[in-house]
Amino acid sequence: MKGITLIDYEAVIQPRRGPDGKIISGLIVADTLHQNQALILHLHKGELKERPMTGCGISDMLLDNDPIYWRTLIREQLEMDRQTVTNIKITTKSIEIDAQY
Structure with missing residues (x-):
């Protein structure tokens, strides 16, 4: 896209x-694929006036130890953006997203 x-x-x-x-x-x-993914990961719900339910708020992930929750949330948010998500991998150093419009 x-x-x-x-x-x-x-x-x-x-x-x-x-x-x-x-x-x-x-x-x-x-x-804008990677740009849109970064924005979705960065935003907290309510920060985007036009779409208040958009955002993962990954800054909250720092002290959390539930990667399944975060993987599910990220997948849902990307799919709401009409991306087709193939895989999401969360490690201690990165988040790898395989998705396309």
């Missing part, structure tokens, strides 16, 4: 002007 690219949760805006001075392009459009 293509969409507006974010860097540090801000839209990348690089306006280019034509010979007449008008803006002809400016937003960076690219594949």
